[in-house]
Amino acid sequence: MIEKMKMIHVVTTVSHKDEMLEGLRSLGLLHLAERKSANHFATEKFNDLAKTFSRLQDYMPDKKSKETTTPPPVLSDEAFKKMYKSAKEALKKKDSLSQELSAATAEIERLEPWGSFSPSDVRELKKQGIDLHFYRVGQTECEEIMQNESIKSIRLASVEKTDTLAVIGTLPPDIPATEFQLPEKGIDELRRDVEACKAEEAKCTEILKNTAVYENSFQAQILKAQNEENYSSASETAENDEQLVWISGYIPEVDLLTFKESAKKNCWAYAVSDVSPEDETIPTKLRYNSFTKLISPLYDMLGILPGYREADISLWFLIFFALFFAMIIGDGGYGMIFLIGAVILIAKTKQLSTPVFLLLILSISTVVWGAVTGTWFGMESAMKVPFLKSMVLPGFANYPQYFNVEATTQQNNIMKFSFTLGAMQMEIGSLLAVKKKLGEKDLSYVADIGWMLTIVGMYLLSLYLVIGESVAIGPVFVAIAIGFVLVVLFSGMAPGISFSDGVKAGLGGAFTSFLNTISCFGNVMSYIRLFAVGMAGLAISQSFNNMAAGMSSGPLIIAGALVVIIGHVINIVMCILSVVVHGVRLNVLEFSGQVGLEWTGIAYDPFKMNDKIKN
Numbered sequence: 001m002i003e004k005m006k007m008i009h010v011v012t013t014v015s016h017k018d019e020m021l022e023g024l025r026s027l028g029l030l031h032l033a034e035r036k037s038a039n040h041f042a043t044e045k046f047n048d049l050a051k052t053f054s055r056l057q058d059y060m061p062d063k064k065s066k067e068t069t070t071p072p073p074v075l076s077d078e079a080f081k082k083m084y085k086s087a088k089e090a091l092k093k094k095d096s097l098s099q100e101l102s103a104a105t106a107e108i109e110r111l112e113p114w115g116s117f118s119p120s121d122v123r124e125l126k127k128q129g130i131d132l133h134f135y136r137v138g139q140t141e142c143e144e145i146m147q148n149e150s151i152k153s154i155r156l157a158s159v160e161k162t163d164t165l166a167v168i169g170t171l172p173p174d175i176p177a178t179e180f181q182l183p184e185k186g187i188d189e190l191r192r193d194v195e196a197c198k199a200e201e202a203k204c205t206e207i208l209k210n211t212a213v214y215e216n217s218f219q220a221q222i223l224k225a226q227n228e229e230n231y232s233s234a235s236e237t238a239e240n241d242e243q244l245v246w247i248s249g250y251i252p253e254v255d256l257l258t259f260k261e262s263a264k265k266n267c268w269a270y271a272v273s274d275v276s277p278e279d280e281t282i283p284t285k286l287r288y289n290s291f292t293k294l295i296s297p298l299y300d301m302l303g304i305l306p307g308y309r310e311a312d313i314s315l316w317f318l319i320f321f322a323l324f325f326a327m328i329i330g331d332g333g334y335g336m337i338f339l340i341g342a343v344i345l346i347a348k349t350k351q352l353s354t355p356v357f358l359l360l361i362l363s364i365s366t367v368v369w370g371a372v373t374g375t376w377f378g379m380e381s382a383m384k385v386p387f388l389k390s391m392v393l394p395g396f397a398n399y400p401q402y403f404n405v406e407a408t409t410q411q412n413n414i415m416k417f418s419f420t421l422g423a424m425q426m427e428i429g430s431l432l433a434v435k436k437k438l439g440e441k442d443l444s445y446v447a448d449i450g451w452m453l454t455i456v457g458m459y460l461l462s463l464y465l466v467i468g469e470s471v472a473i474g475p476v477f478v479a480i481a482i483g484f485v486l487v488v489l490f491s492g493m494a495p496g497i498s499f500s501d502g503v504k505a506g507l508g509g510a511f512t513s514f515l516n517t518i519s520c521f522g523n524v525m526s527y528i529r530l531f532a533v534g535m536a537g538l539a540i541s542q543s544f545n546n547m548a549a550g551m552s553s554g555p556l557i558i559a560g561a562l563v564v565i566i567g568h569v570i571n572i573v574m575c576i577l578s579v580v581v582h583g584v585r586l587n588v589l590e591f592s593g594q595v596g597l598e599w600t601g602i603a604y605d606p607f608k609m610n611d612k613i614k615n
Contacts, residue, residue, distance in 0.1 A: 001286070001287050001312050002284055002285070002287070002310075002312050003254060003285040003604075004252070005275050005282050005283065006251055006252075006272050007033070007249075007250060007272070007275050008030060008249055008259065008270060008271070008272055009246060009247075009248045009271040009273075010030070010247055011244055011268065011270065011271075012244070012268055013245070014240055014243060016245075017235070017238065017240070019266070020268060021234055021235060021247075023268070024247070025231065026608075026609065027259065028608030029255050029258065029259055030247075030250070030251055030259075031249050031250045031251070032237055032248075033248045033281065034248070035234075036233060036236040038232035042229045042232040043229055045225050045229075046225040046226055046229045049221055049222045050222055052218075053219075055091060056208060059205065059208040059209045060213070061209075072214060072217075073216075074217050077221075080217050083211060083217075090207040091208065094204040094205070097200055097201045101197045101198070104190050104194050107190055108187055108191065108194070112187065113160050114164075114180065116186065117187075118186050119182050119185065123182075132167070132168060133166070133167050133170050133171070133179060134156070134164065134179065134182070135165050135179050136177065136178045137162075137165060137176070137178075138162075138163070138176065141163075142155070142163035142165065145167075145171070145175065151167060151171065152167065152168040153165045153166065153167045154166045164180075165177075219613060222613055223611075223612065223613050226614065227609055234247065234607050250275070250282060252285055252604075281602060282308040283308065283603060283605065284305050284307060284603065291315070292314040294354060295314050296354060298358070299314075302584065304599045305602075306597055307599070307600035307601045308601065310595075310598065311597055313592070316425070316428055316591070320425050320587060320591065321583060321584070321587055322362055324530060324579070324582070324583035325366065326365040327418070328530065328534055328575060328578050329366045329534075330366075330369065330370065330533075330534035330537050330575070331366070331378065331537065332366065332367045332368075332369070332371050332375055333370065333375075333376045333378075333379075334370070334568075335366030335369075336367060338362065339360070342356055342360045371392070372391065373396050374397045374398055375398050375538060378545050380399050380542075383399050383402045389402065395410065395413045396410065396417070397410060398410070398538055412468075414531045415528055416469070418527045418528055418529075418530040418531045419459060419462050419466075419524060419525075420459075422523070422590070423456070423458075425591050426455045426523065426590065426591065427455055427456075429592070429594030430448045430452045430455065431448075431452070433445070433448040433594070433595050434449060434452075436596075440495060442495050443490060443493035443494075444490055444491060444494060445490075446486055446493070447487045447491040447493070449486060450482070450484070450485070450487040452483070453482055454479070454480055454517060454520050455594075457476045457477070457479040457480035457483065458480065458521045458523075458524045461476055461521065462521070462524050462525055480517070483517075484513065487506075487516075487517070488510045488513050489503055489506050490502065491506045491509060492506035523593075527590075529586075533575075540567075540571045544567025545567075547567070548561070548567070551563065
């Protein structure tokens with residue numbers, strides 16, 4: 001469920017501002033209503049540390065190497081400051097050397113076709129009155145220049161199949177030619193510079209490698225800088241006049257007593273009020289139970305959160321996601337691989353973390369679905385094993401011939417199951433919307449009842465059109481029509497709006513409601529992807545198995561084993577991507593849209609001393 005929030009205003013004297021902020025940070029409950037930027041120094045310090053640490057990642061020792069030593073202890077502030085200064089200087093010098101190397105290398109590439117020469121000798125000649133210029137010209141122009149007695153020139157070796165000349169003075173502007181710009185240094189000198197730069201670069205690299213081992217020290221300093229930045233932001237956010245300073249924010253209602261005790265202890269003045277109905281910045285704090293907490297890693301990965309006034313669908317999201325995951329992966333063998341991976345993680349870490357627990361649930365659900373459909377690494381031979389065959393539901397069997405079931409019947413059963421899941425999920429979504437609106441005395445809940453009728457109608461229509469199931473089509477269209485009328489008449493209702501104004505608003509959006517009704521049919525139909533993607537995964541695994549079957553004897557058996565292993569790994573990856581694309585979509589779009597959920601939540605982020613770096 002979503003925690004109820006209270007608006008809190010905390011007041012103290014100007015002279016006790018820091019004590020108030022320190023107390024609120026130690027309390028760790030106040031989500032600031034407004035958060036201004038930290039001062040420039042605090043922001044720059046954090047950004048500089050984070051940027052430097054990021055660059056040092058390239059110089060850290062290989063953690064997989066057997067020679068990796070125990071990391072050194074965390075440095076004191078003074079020792080870190082000295083080491084950090086050295087690392088920044090090395091990075092700056094390395095950047096400068098990199099630019100010099102790049103410029104010298106490019107210059108060497110430009111000069112190489114002209115051969116090794118000394119630019120200083122050419123400049124010395126110029127001091128003696130011999131102003132030499134070098135040109136690249138076409139063959140015709142070269143002959144003209146050589147025959148022109150007024151131009152003193154010497155023909156040189158060709159450069160990249162182009163004629164070249166050394167000319168005393170400059171060529172007349174009417175002669176097309178490309179002048180060679182004399183470099184500051186010759187090739188030999190540039191190569192010596194390159195070697196010197198590489199030697200200096202190696203020294204910098206050594207310094208950076210020695211610095212990079214202090215990863216723990218950097219993380220400690222970055223965390224410290226981030227906390228300083230957060231404190232600075234809170235300090236800038238607090239408002240004041242000549243005598244008083246105050247700051248406002250949100251606190252979960254369940255933590256109100258703890259806050260009041262802290263306020264009394266610290267002698268703060270405060271005011272508590274309900275959040276404003278017009279307030280759009282109220283943070284969302286989800287309270288999970290031991291089961292619904294399993295969905296939190298997925299929420300974090302997707303970066304989604306319901307808004308404060310939206311419904312919490314965590315339980316239903318988890319249940320349906322597990323079902324969708326199982327149907328899309330579709331293979332009990334793959335489920336066993338996930339399950340073994342989860343068990344290994346538990347054994348390795350000696351704990352059952354929330355992400356690993358979620359993996360266990362998803363693995364088990366996939367194994368169950370694989371057992372029900374008789375799918376084990378796409379092998380038909382699995383149905384020759386009595387134990388595996390005994391767990392199959394004949395109507396869902398992916399190898400129906402072993403159960404005297406027609407393939408068309410089996411496919412229709414899976415499609416019907418997919419549509420049924422979709423209709424059930426969307427109906428539950430509408431029920432959740434009705435429940436929420438009843439509590440808010442919002443008459444638009446009647447429109448959601450209309451959607452429930454429409455969903456039933458669209459579900460039966462899908463069975464009729466796709467599977468060819470016998471359905472009384474007349475009552476289906478009547479249900480859809482009644483649902484449409486209810487949606488049009490009541491979708492504009494809201495607390496504080498009169499019935500007549502609500503009806504007018506609903507009629508004004510009648511065309512949109514009509515389009516949404518058509519979209520409802522598409523939403524129900526979209527659940528067929530559970531059948532289609534699952535069958536595609538099975539077909540791919542069968543294809544790789546058949547390819548390997550032709551290599552099952554002689555020296556080709558090794559190649560056959562590689563085909564099977566690589567093929568199934570590719571298929572597993574594709575199935576997981578399909579879960580993200582399709583399984584998540586059905587929850588986040590189709591289901592959430594029926595609930596009226598837009599995932600507009602602002603995460604509850606109280607002002608506190610963090611114990612780990614936040615992204």
